[in-house]
Amino acid sequence: MNATSGIENKMLSWDQLSERLNDWRADGDEIVFTNGCFDVFHFGHASLLQWACLLADRLIVGINSDQSATTIKQPPMFGQHARSFVIASLQVVDAVVRFDETTPLNLVKHVRPDVLVKGGDYAKKLIVGAAEVTSWGGRVALAPYIDGFSSSSIRNHDSSEAS
Secondary structure (H helix, E strand, C coil), X not given: CCHHXXXXXXXXXHHHHHHHHHHHHHCCCCEEEEEXXXXXXXXXXXXXXXXXXXXXXXXXXXXXXXXXXHHHCCCCCCCHHHXXXXXXXXXXXXXXXXXXXXXXXXXXXXXXXXXXXXXXXXXXXXXXXXXXXXXXXXXXXXXXXXXXCCHHHHHCCCHHHCC
């Protein structure tokens, strides 16, 4: 198997993800989930994913489809396949799955993670899926926020100033 096929094996449909979740849970693995557009992948994203992977055995990342990203923000600079591929290429990520809705709520319900992670710039009570995750005994965790490393600040800022 070449490196590309290994990466693409982590880019899953919802049905494929269900099968992996069943296998992982049968092995006793805990699941951590986070999501985002991940357009213009940067240090803040990498830090969040590294932090999230330490909270459970398997890290699943939900990626907004191009349509979803355009609806909630703006058209992404990179298409959904490219963004998914970049995230799937990371060693800390076990699976990547796209969602078309404006929020990941249906995907959170589908995954039923033990831990739901968002960046520290979010308020727990406003995180989509937080109530559902806590209702089945899971928890919500906020990754440390790294100032100066948001996609919007990078688009509007000279990245040479961030160190």
